[in-house]
Amino acid sequence: MASILLSSPSKLHAQQTNRGPIDSSFLQRQTRVPSGFIWPEADLVAADEELDEPLIDLKGFFKGDGVAIENAAKLIRASCLSHGFFQVTNHGVDTSLIKLADDHLDQFFNLPVSEKLRVKRVPGSPWGYSGSHADRFSTKLPWKETLSFGFHDNGSEKVVADFFKSKLGDSFKETGKVYQKYCEAMKSLALSIMELLAITLGVKRLHYKEFFEDAHSIMRCNYYPTCQEPSLSLGTGPHCDPTSLTILHQDQVGGLEVFVNNKWQSVRPIQGALVINIGDTFTALSNGLYKSCLHRASVNAVKERRSLAFFLCPKDDKVVKPPEELVTEVGTRKYPDFTWAKLLGFTQNHYRADESTLQQFSKFTQSESKSVN
Numbered sequence: 001m002a003s004i005l006l007s008s009p010s011k012l013h014a015q016q017t018n019r020g021p022i023d024s025s026f027l028q029r030q031t032r033v034p035s036g037f038i039w040p041e042a043d044l045v046a047a048d049e050e051l052d053e054p055l056i057d058l059k060g061f062f063k064g065d066g067v068a069i070e071n072a073a074k075l076i077r078a079s080c081l082s083h084g085f086f087q088v089t090n091h092g093v094d095t096s097l098i099k100l101a102d103d104h105l106d107q108f109f110n111l112p113v114s115e116k117l118r119v120k121r122v123p124g125s126p127w128g129y130s131g132s133h134a135d136r137f138s139t140k141l142p143w144k145e146t147l148s149f150g151f152h153d154n155g156s157e158k159v160v161a162d163f164f165k166s167k168l169g170d171s172f173k174e175t176g177k178v179y180q181k182y183c184e185a186m187k188s189l190a191l192s193i194m195e196l197l198a199i200t201l202g203v204k205r206l207h208y209k210e211f212f213e214d215a216h217s218i219m220r221c222n223y224y225p226t227c228q229e230p231s232l233s234l235g236t237g238p239h240c241d242p243t244s245l246t247i248l249h250q251d252q253v254g255g256l257e258v259f260v261n262n263k264w265q266s267v268r269p270i271q272g273a274l275v276i277n278i279g280d281t282f283t284a285l286s287n288g289l290y291k292s293c294l295h296r297a298s299v300n301a302v303k304e305r306r307s308l309a310f311f312l313c314p315k316d317d318k319v320v321k322p323p324e325e326l327v328t329e330v331g332t333r334k335y336p337d338f339t340w341a342k343l344l345g346f347t348q349n350h351y352r353a354d355e356s357t358l359q360q361f362s363k364f365t366q367s368e369s370k371s372v373n
């Protein structure tokens with residue numbers, strides 16, 4: 001799959017056409033999938049089996065049950081050494097809060113496109129509304145709408161509640177409160193998972209939890225409309241998450257697929273469970289030991305699909321480097337030091353995240369530092 005290193009942001013922007021903004025109403029008016037939404041055949045090979053990822057019950061972890069923690073650590077380590085996906089139950093996130101977040105996702109995406117464009121994504125930033133990223137790319141357009149916003153809680157302000165109220169007004173005040181609470185719950189769970197990951201890697205138990213205490217994360221709501229010709233397009237194309245850890249709530253429709261053992265395998269929706277996956281930044285934090293795995297989201301002709309993706313990210317300027325014991329264990333450093341701000345900027349201004357983002361970014365930063373010296 002050809003990597004897309006765009007020399008300048010201007011190349012990111014689709015050629016202006018007279019088609020107007022793209023949202024689910026545009027997509028569903030089409031009798032055929034427009035050519036910009038048709039993906040290369042290599043990306044469209046169907047998944048014909050289910051991923052055998054572990055389902056980890058976190059009840060024992062939260063109770064401090066040593067045996068349960070050891071069993072969970074073994075399952076998590078095995079999955080992270082292989083593909084980096086697992087699911088968790090008894091995760092402590094209130095199911096009624098998840099239901100509210102799902103309902104408010106619909107409230108936003110059901111708005112007229114003119115309303116959604118009031119929070120249109122600003123070029124160069126991941127925040128805001130996007131219709132198929134049609135303002136960024138001109139080919140391999142994803143069959144989805146997204147709404148993304150930042151989350152951090154190391155100040156007194158309620159940044160998510162403020163985002164909705166300030167950008168969309170009082171009618172979205174409740175939505176902002178729901179997503180503020182949802183992001184707070186996601187971060188708390190993410191920090192618990194970071195503690196478990198430290199245990200599985202044999203490093204100081206609080207090493208990663210402390211590193212992400214002042215995280216500046218990304219929350220993304222994905223809405224995938226039904227597609228007339230689902231075998232020709234994708235809701236989200238093949239990629240590895242550039243972030244550190246993803247906590248995904250998917251509905252019961254199904255569509256998340258992971259590329260493992262040279263084949264696409266579907267991640268079965270499990271009512272009440274959350275899907276966890278390792279991202280590129282954690283691959284670097286584990287000195288290459290844990291895999292950030294290629295995955296995608298397929299679409300279908302019958303049911304629209306929704307997912308909520310919480311991406312744990314370090315505070316912008318923190319240096320991403322593995323603990324010394326993992327450098328000793330592996331024998332060498334696998335990736336150069338970098339900051340999340342730089343990697344995020346790379347994905348927003350120069351490179352469309354795919355399965356080679358971290359490798360391309362490492363080359364990009366090394367070429368940048370050579371040109372400066």
Ligand SMILES: C=C1C[C@]23C[C@H]1CC[C@H]2[C@]1(C)CCC[C@@](C)(C(=O)O)[C@H]1[C@@H]3C(=O)O
Nearest residue numbers: 126142236237239241242243311347352353
């Ligand atoms: C840092 C990010 C960039 C993307 C959102 C987060 C984590 C996942 C990335 C993404 C979903 C990977 C596939 C391509 C992408 C352009 C998308 O389909 O949305 C990526 C996101 C982005 O760049 O907006």
Ligand SMILES: O=C(O)CCC(=O)C(=O)O
Nearest residue numbers: 222236250256297307309
């Ligand atoms: O919607 C999904 O199931 C996956 C979406 C995803 O991988 C992403 O947004 O990074």
Ligand SMILES: [Fe+2]
Nearest residue numbers: 239240241295
């Ligand atoms: Fe992803």
